[in-house]
Amino acid sequence: MMSAPDPVTLFIGRLASFGPLSVRDRKMLEDLPIKSRSIDAGDLVVRDGDATDDCAVITGGFAIGYKTTSMGNRQIVGLSIPGETSGLHSLFLTVADVSVQALVRSTFAILPRAAFRCLSMTNAAIGHATAVSISAESAIARAWLVNIGRKDARANMAHFLCELMVRLERQGLADRSRFELLLTQDQMGDALGMTAVHINRTLQGLRAAGLIEKDGRFIDIKRWGDLCDIGGFTHRHLSSFHEAEFPIPMVTSTT
Amino acid sequence: MMSAPDPVTLFIGRLASFGPLSVRDRKMLEDLPIKSRSIDAGDLVVRDGDATDDCAVITGGFAIGYKTTSMGNRQIVGLSIPGETSGLHSLFLTVADVSVQALVRSTFAILPRAAFRCLSMTNAAIGHATAVSISAESAIARAWLVNIGRKDARANMAHFLCELMVRLERQGLADRSRFELLLTQDQMGDALGMTAVHINRTLQGLRAAGLIEKDGRFIDIKRWGDLCDIGGFTHRHLSSFHEAEFPIPMVTSTT
DNA sequence: CGTTATCTTGACCGTCGTCAAACAGGGTGG
DNA sequence: CCACCCTGTTTGACGACGGTCAAGATAACG
Numbered sequence: 001m002m003s004a005p006d007p008v009t010l011f012i013g014r015l016a017s018f019g020p021l022s023v024r025d026r027k028m029l030e031d032l033p034i035k036s037r038s039i040d041a042g043d044l045v046v047r048d049g050d051a052t053d054d055c056a057v058i059t060g061g062f063a064i065g066y067k068t069t070s071m072g073n074r075q076i077v078g079l080s081i082p083g084e085t086s087g088l089h090s091l092f093l094t095v096a097d098v099s100v101q102a103l104v105r106s107t108f109a110i111l112p113r114a115a116f117r118c119l120s121m122t123n124a125a126i127g128h129a130t131a132v133s134i135s136a137e138s139a140i141a142r143a144w145l146v147n148i149g150r151k152d153a154r155a156n157m158a159h160f161l162c163e164l165m166v167r168l169e170r171q172g173l174a175d176r177s178r179f180e181l182l183l184t185q186d187q188m189g190d191a192l193g194m195t196a197v198h199i200n201r202t203l204q205g206l207r208a209a210g211l212i213e214k215d216g217r218f219i220d221i222k223r224w225g226d227l228c229d230i231g232g233f234t235h236r237h238l239s240s241f242h243e244a245e246f247p248i249p250m251v252t253s254t255t
Numbered sequence: 256m257m258s259a260p261d262p263v264t265l266f267i268g269r270l271a272s273f274g275p276l277s278v279r280d281r282k283m284l285e286d287l288p289i290k291s292r293s294i295d296a297g298d299l300v301v302r303d304g305d306a307t308d309d310c311a312v313i314t315g316g317f318a319i320g321y322k323t324t325s326m327g328n329r330q331i332v333g334l335s336i337p338g339e340t341s342g343l344h345s346l347f348l349t350v351a352d353v354s355v356q357a358l359v360r361s362t363f364a365i366l367p368r369a370a371f372r373c374l375s376m377t378n379a380a381i382g383h384a385t386a387v388s389i390s391a392e393s394a395i396a397r398a399w400l401v402n403i404g405r406k407d408a409r410a411n412m413a414h415f416l417c418e419l420m421v422r423l424e425r426q427g428l429a430d431r432s433r434f435e436l437l438l439t440q441d442q443m444g445d446a447l448g449m450t451a452v453h454i455n456r457t458l459q460g461l462r463a464a465g466l467i468e469k470d471g472r473f474i475d476i477k478r479w480g481d482l483c484d485i486g487g488f489t490h491r492h493l494s495s496f497h498e499a500e501f502p503i504p505m506v507t508s509t510t
Numbered sequence: 511c512g513t514t515a516t517c518t519t520g521a522c523c524g525t526c527g528t529c530a531a532a533c534a535g536g537g538t539g540g
Numbered sequence: 541c542c543a544c545c546c547t548g549t550t551t552g553a554c555g556a557c558g559g560t561c562a563a564g565a566t567a568a569c570g
Contacts, residue, residue, distance in 0.1 A: 149448030
């Protein structure tokens with residue numbers, strides 16, 4: 001009887017999507033003492049400023065990475081989606097530079113930082129895949145910079161929804177044009193650099209324009225092409241890093 | 256007679272600050288056909304969207320990396336300072352995802368992407384140093400996200416100046432609390448997600464408060480501690496990635 | 511020197527933030 | 541089953557931070 005792949009296998013598979021890993025490489029990763037950890041909704045896996053000996057990569061659920069300003073404001077700087085490997089940059093940090101919070105009950109692979117770092121310093125294939133993974137994450141951050149810095153609320157949000165759609169879909173977490181938006185409007189505000197109130201109004205604007213529909217927490221993108229146009233979205237910053245073997249992203253009508 | 260280190264040596268030295276490179280590793284890098292290229296002020300080294308076979312790392316001068324929105328707005332997503340290795344993320348991209356523009360006459364090491372990538376896939380030390388370099392760059396991007404998304408103009412600018420100060424100083428490009436600001440106010444606006452007019456006013460606000468002084472293009476930080484406080488600046492996101500051998504950052508009075 | 515880019519200043523406007531209250535949904539316990 | 545509460549959503553009125561537009565002052569550059 002075949003069971004679902006365990007978190008470690010999942011993680012290794014995802015890392016391999018960034019660069020070829022031989023059977024031997026995979027074995028070395030498997031031999032690391034990787035623990036799996038379950039986190040309740042709302043709880044933190046990583047706390048900004050904490051010294052830590054490990055590096056958490058999500059394997060199930062949904063999480064956000066954020067930073068807090070001295071004035072108590074919060075900025076979400078990344079999303080953790082199972083199947084992706086965000087968080088690997090903390091491999092090289094002895095002190096966490098973001099907090100990671102689970103938004104629903106989630107599971108994480110807890111990698112021993114020192115051992116993994118050591119592996120990436122001695123095993124070229126693993127180091128390379130790690131570098132590409134970090135690179136992919138940073139491409140998303142750069143796209144967010146443009147969204148937050150130079151787009152109005154509508155475009156910012158459109159881009160965000162498009163990006164989330166593609167990222168969820170290629171992990172099998174979205175159904176054609178429909179996905180569950182696990183962030184509250186408050187949290188979306190923290191991601192897009194705006195207030196919850198304005199998120200609400202912008203979302204309604206998109207709905208009124210017939211671009212999306214909402215039912216419960218689910219978002220249904222009705223006019224993908226137009227939403228991409230409004231947001232200036234292309235999936236280039238999401239798909240350029242992966243080997244061909246990676247799941248095919250949804251068909252996009254623009255760019 | 257001893258000449259100034261050539262660009263390639265400079266680049267290798269900087270890469271080594273992120274992870275130990277043996278003599279052998281350095282030799283392999285030296286054997287890459289790295290060209291040096293001189294770029295006039297205002298010209299582009301890399302154009303967003305262009306297919307390219309190489310990867311440019313600045314070795315002299317000053318440059319910005321930016322993206323342009325569909326509405327023609329520009330967002331600077333990174334600064335290229337000689338001695339740093341920003342731009343390495345494009346190692347893994349066949350199509351550039353940012354444009355890189357020299358703000359003064361600059362020189363770049365032009366790395367053959369395929370060969371370097373190959374090297375980083377087979378040589379663990381080089382791959383590792385590359386990964387750490389990319390990671391360091393992404394930490395800066397995350398800090399910028401917070402600045403642009405969740406800080407007001409004053410704090411955003413304060414943080415920007417503090418960060419630039421530290422980055423320049425540790426390359427020997429700033430003198431105690433004084434450095435040359437090579438960006439126009441227009442360009443600063445594009446970096447901070449605001450308009451040139453508002454940059455001007457914010458800058459004057461900082462001057463009126465006695466936090467900084469300006470003379471020509473030079474900025475003199477008069478009250479470092481206070482400026483850090485206002486910007487919520489710490490140098491943690493800048494210094495966590497380097498080996499101990501790295502030049503010591505300036506003394507900071509806060510955090 | 512003349513020409514152009516950059517900086518500075520003023521007046522005005524709009525997007526988005528703030529504050530506050532009402533509303534909806536989901537869970538818990540009496 | 542309903543009262544209650546807590547969290548999240550929705551709506552309105554109002555204000556402000558920063559954008560826009562435009563003109564004049566400085567500085568950079570050939």
